[in-house]
Amino acid sequence: MSATPLVLYSTWGCHLCEEAQSLLTQQQLSFTVLDIVDDPVAFAKFRTSIPVLGAGSLYLYWPFDENSLRDFINEHSLQGK
Numbered sequence: 298m299s300a301t302p303l304v305l306y307s308t309w310g311c312h313l314c315e316e317a318q319s320l321l322t323q324q325q326l327s328f329t330v331l332d333i334v335d336d337p338v339a340f341a342k343f344r345t346s347i348p349v350l351g352a353g354s355l356y357l358y359w360p361f362d363e364n365s366l367r368d369f370i371n372e373h374s375l376q377g378k
Contacts, residue, residue, distance in 0.1 A: 300376055303328035306339055306349040313359055317348035324366060326376060 305321060307314035307330050321328050333339040333347060343349050350357040350369070357369045370376055 301352045301355075301373075303375065304351040305330045306333055306343045306347055306351060308332050308334055308347060311347055314348040317350070317359060317361070320361075320363065320366060321350070324363065326366075326370070 303321070303326060305314070305318055305328050307318065309332060318330065328350070331339060333343050346358055348359045350361070350366070352373060352375050355369075355373055355375075357366065361369070
């Protein structure tokens with residue numbers, strides 16, 4: 298069984314998105330960044346909510362911190378260490 302990839306829905310110039318990306322990097326999580334401007338579906342869904350961390354149909358909306366991020370990852374068994 299493969300892990301569900303993590304996607305950070307973001308956009309250029311978003312300081313909150315930069316904070317979220319830094320937090321994910323500090324936690325040594327594997328993720329990709331998707332700029333919602335480049336994806337009409339993501340733009341329609343997340344334009345007033347970014348940053349949002351997605352894993353399939355699961356979403357963690359900002360604000361999140363180290364604890365809520367860890368809980369999200371563990372609760373849904375998203376990435377193993």
